[in-house]
Amino acid sequence: MLDLAIFGQHLLNGVLIGCAYALIAIGLTMIFGVMNIANFAHGEFYMMGGFAAFYLVTLLKLNYFIALPLAVVLVVVLAVAIQQIVFKRLRDAPVMTTTLVTIGLSILLEHVALLLWGPQPQVIPNPFPTRPLSFFGIYTTPLYLFSMAVTAALIVVGHLLIQRTRMGKAMRATFQNREAAALVGVRIDRVYLYAFTFGAALAAAAGAVLGGFIPVEPTMGGVATLKAFVVVILGGMGSFVGAIAGGLLLGLAEALGAGYFSTGWKDAIGFFAVILLLLFRPEGLFKRA
Amino acid sequence: MQSRLSVAVIALAVAASAAAQETVKIGVVQPLTGPVAYDGNIYVNTVKMLVDDMNAKGGVLGKKIELVVEDGACNPAQSVNAAEKLVTRDKVVALLGAFCSTSSAAMMEVARKHKVPHLTAISTAAQLTEQNNPYFFRAVATTPMLGAAFGGELPAAVKGKRFAFLVINDDWGRSMVSSYPKPIEHAGGQIVGTEFFQSSDLQFLPYITKIKAANPDAIILAANTQHAVALSKQIRELGITKPLIGEGSWTSDSYLKLAGPAAEGVYGLVEYVYTIKNPINAAFVKMSREKLKDNPSKFAGAAHNAIHIMVDAIRRAGAADPEKIRAALTKTDYHGLVGNIRFNEKNQAYGQDVYLARVTHGVPEVVKTAKIAKP
C-alpha cells in the first residue's frame, strides 16, 4: 500500500534537496559552458559559504538575514581572487591541466578550511522555530520552507540575470561561440570572471542557506562537487535550464529511489545515469534534439 | 650578579632537559584529519593532558612519558604508515589507537609484526579480537557486548515494542544490527525497520522518511557527533517525536551543544558519561573543565582508560620493554574511571560498567548501569 503522506514526504524531501543540487550545479555548468573547465573545486564554495555564514552569525553575532548575503559576499571576494590567481591561467588549457589544477585546488581549500575551522561539523544558528509544521501528515519546518524559497528565488533570479542582462547575454554568447562574442567586443576575461564568481556566489548561497540543517564541515565540498557533476550531466553540460531541471530530477530520484528501492544504492542512481547519458545522450536529458 | 644567576638557571634547565631525554615513548595513532577528526582530536588532547599530569607526578619507572602522535585519518593505509613510523623510527614501546575499526584492524598487523603491544579503547568491531593477535588489546566493550548488556532493557526503558535501526554503514552499525535484535526480541520487542546511512551523508531525510513509514516506537542509532547532530535534528524536523537511543556520541558535550533542543530526551548507550559518580571521574571532569574547557566526552573517557591501562602495565612490567609490557597487559586488573577492567584470553576487556543515560535539560543523566560480562 502506498502511504500518501510518506510519498508526499519523499517528494518534498526530493524537491528541497533538488533545489540545493540545482543551485550548486548552476555555477558548475556555467563555468563548464563558458570556460570549458570541469571545476572539481566548485563544491568548496558551497562549503565556504556555509562556514562564512556560521562565523558571521556566531562570532560576529550578526543577524541571520544579514549574515547570509554577507557570507555570499565574502565568498565572492575569495572567488574573484581564485579566478584571478588560478583560473585566469587555465584559459585554453588542455582538459588534463584544468582537471588536475581544480582537483588540487579542491584538496587545498578543504584542508585550509580544516586548518582554520577544524573538523567539527557546525550548524548555523537561525531564528526559525524548530517545531515542525505538518500538512496532511507531511512534515516540514519553517527553515526548510525558507531554504526552499530562497534557493528557488535564487534560481529564478539567476535565470533572469542570464536571460535578460547585458552581461548574461554576453555569457551565453561566449558559451555558444566565443570568437563571435569577442568580435562584437565582449571581453572574454571579463565574462570568465563574472561567470565564475556568479557560480561561486550561488554555491556559497546554497551552503549558507542549507547550513541551518545540513551541518557545515570541511569535507562537504567534495561530495557536493560529485553530485553537481551528476546534475550537470543530466541537464546537459553548459545548460542553465538543464542544471535546474537536472537538480530537481536528481533530488527526486534519490529521495524516491531511497524511499522505495534501497538507501544504500541511492547514490549509484546518479552515477549510472551519468555514464549512460555521456555515452548516448551527451547533450543531457532536457534538450530538444 | 643577576646575569650569573640566570646562567645558573639556564644550566639547571639544560641539565633537567638532558635527564628528561630518557623517556618512555608511547605512540598514538588517531584521526587528526578526515571525517572523524573532531573526536580523534578530543582523544589526543585528553591523552596529552593526562600524560602531562602523570609526568608532573613523576612519570613512570622514574622517567617522563613521551607521546608521539600521528595522524591516521581513519584510513587504514595511512594508519599503517603512521604505526610503522612510530614503531620503527620513533621506537615507541606501545601503541594506542586507531579510531575506526578498519584502521585498527590494519594497524594491529603492524603491532604483531614488530611485537609491540597495541591498545584501542574506541574501535568496537567484534572481529578485531578474533584475529589471534597476542599484541592487540581492546579496552572497550564491543557492540555485541553492549547489546547483550542493554538490549533486553530497551523495551522497558522506552516503554515500547517496535524498534527501528538507523545506523552508519560500517562494521559498527552492521554489528549493532546483527547483535541487538536478539535481546530486544527476547524482551518482547520487535524490529520494524533497518536503514544504513553512508559516512559521507549529512542529509538523512530519505532514510528518516522511510523509517517513519515503519512507525516505530523508538529509533536505535549508531552515529558519532557529526552524524548524530544532523540525525537528531532532522528526525525531529520530520515530526517524529519517538525516543531515540544511540550508540556513539549521544551524550558528549559537543553533540549536546550542537543539537540543542533536538537532543532533549535522547538516550545514549555509552561506555562512559561524565555525570557518573566516582572520585576518579570527579577529578577527571575537573581537570578537563580546567584544561580543555569541556566536559569529557566518551572519547575522552576512552583516552583516560587507554593511557591509564597502558601506563599501569608499563609500571608493572618494570621496564620499557614491549614484550614485558604485553605480558603485563594480559594481567591487567585496573580499577579506574568506569569500574574494574580485565582482559580475557582474547585480550578483550570485561568487567567495566556501561551506562544508559538520558539527556535531561541538556545534561546526560545515568538512568541505568550494567556490567560487561566476561565474554
Add this chain to the structure above:
Amino acid sequence: MLALADVTLYRGNTRVLDAVSLEVAEGELVALIGANGAGKTTVLRTVSGLLVPSAGTITFGGKPIHGAGSDAIVRMGIAHCPEERKIWPEMSVHEHLELGAFVRRNNAAELRQDIERVFETFPILKERRDQLAGTLSGGQQQMLAIGRALMSRPTLCMFDEPSLGLAPMMVEAIGEMIVRIRGQGTTVLLVEQNAALALRLADRAYVLETGRVTLSGRAKELAANPEVHRAYLGG
C-alpha cells in the same frame, strides 16, 4: 585608414603570415583573395585583435592597434563578420543584434533605431526576430551575421567569406548588400575565395599566397591578369 606593414605571424614553428603589407583607404572596398589556407582569415583575425602579430605594425586611422584587445578594436570602429558566420545558435535574432551593439552601451532608443535599420536592410530578419538563430537558413544566418557586425556602427567592416556555402541567388544578394553598405559610407575589407565575385565588387584587391602578398592592384586590372585568371577565376 587601415594599414598593415610587414605583419608576420607564427603559429608554433610555422610562419602563417610573412611580412604582409596592405592598405585600405577610407571609403574603399578592398578585396583580399587567395587559395584556401593562404592566410586570408588570419589577416582579418590579426586585425581584429584575436591574434597578435609576431612582428610588424597595424595602424587604424594612424594609430597602432596591434596588441590591443579585440573589444578595444571593435570600439575603435572595426567590425569583423567572421568566417562560417559564427552565429549563436541558441540566441534569438533580436539578441544577436543587441549584442552586436555590445561595446556602445547605448541608450535604448538608439539601439532600437539601429535594430530597425538592420531590419529595413534585411526584412526577413524582422519576421524572425524572436526565432533562435540556429533554426535559420544559411543565407539568413549570413544576413544576421552581417547585421550583427553593423550594429557596432563600424567605420571599417571586414567580411570573411560571406558567400561561403550559399545558393547562387543568395550570393548575389549578399554581394549587393556589401556594395550597399559601402555606399552608406562604411569602408569594406572583403575576404573571398570566390574571386570573381570579389573582383567584381572591389575597387582594389590583394592576392595572398601562402602568407605573402604576391599581387595587388585595381580589381579590374587584376581580373584581367592572366595569372590571376588562371589561378583564381577558373579560366
Add this chain to the structure above:
Amino acid sequence: MPDSKPHPIILGAVLAGLLIIPLVVRDEYYLHLFIVSAIFVVVALGLNLIVGYVGQLSLAHAAFFALGAYVSALLFFNLKWSMWIGMPAAAIVTAAVAFALGWVILRVRGHRFVIITVAFAEIMRLVATNWVDLTRGFMGLPGLQIPALYVPGIGAVDVSSKERFYYVVLAAALLSFYICYRLVRSSVGRAFVLVRENEVLAESLGISAFRTCMIAFVVGAALAGTAGALYGHYIGFVSPDLFNFSYITIMLIMVILGGKGTLIGPALGAVVFTFLPELLREASYYRMVIFASILVIATLFMPRGIIFPLVEHLVPRRWRKGHDRAA
C-alpha cells in the same frame, strides 16, 4: 617523448643500487616506504600509459587498483588461493573489466571521458560498500597474508619479511617497467603518441585510435590490478577506503609531476610521492595543504612535470645513449 636509452653502466649502477637497498636501509620504516613505493611504481607506470601516452585523463585507475586488491583478497578468503595465483587473477579480472569499460567509454574524449571514469570509480566504491555479502562492506577483509614462494629446486621460500618482500615488489616494478618500455618503443607505442598528438592524422594513417587507447587502458588496468593485489597482501587488509578519491589524486600526482609520457618520470614520481607525504608528517596539519599547493603550482607552471626534467638536467647527455628527439 620516449626516454633515451640508458647507458649500460648507469643501468647497472641503478639496478645494483635498487638491489642493495634492504641491506643498506636498516630503518624498517624507510624499508616499508620503499616497498610501498615499488608497488606504486607499478601503478604509476600503468596510469602513465593512458594519461601520459594516449593522453586521456582516467580517474578510474584507483578503482582498478582497489579491484585488484579485492579480487586477490576474495580468492584468498573464499577459495584459499595464495597471492601467487591471486595476483595474476587480479590482473586478468581488472584487465577484463577495463576492456568492458573501455569498450563503451573509449569512444568519448575530453571532459566526458574524465567524468565517466569518476562515475565508474564511484559505482565501484558503492559496490564494495553495499555488496556486503561478498565484500563485507565497510568491515573490509582483514588478515591477508604473504605466502611463501616456491622456487623450483629450492622449495618454499618465506618472503613475508620486509627485507624479502622488497625483492618481490622490486621484481614486479622492474618487470612492469620492462613491459612498458617494450610497449612504448614498439609500433604500438608510436601509435600511442600519434593518437595523443593528432588523432585525426593517426586515423588517416590507418591507426585505430579506439584500439590504441584500448591497449593502453587494458594494460594500465592490469598493472593497477597486480599492484592492488600486492598492496592488499602487504598491508594485510582490504577495505572500501581503497576507493577513496585521495588514491587517484596521489597516483595522478606521481605521473604528472613525475613527467607524463616518459617512463623514468612516473616511476621516480611514485617513489618521491610515496616518501614526500610521509616526510611531511612532521608538518602534520599542513601536510595536505603543502601537497595540494605543489600539485596546483606544478600543473600550472611545469607542464612537463618536475622529476623528468630534473633527471634530464642532472644526467649529462653523453651518459645517455641514442637520445631520442622529443616527439
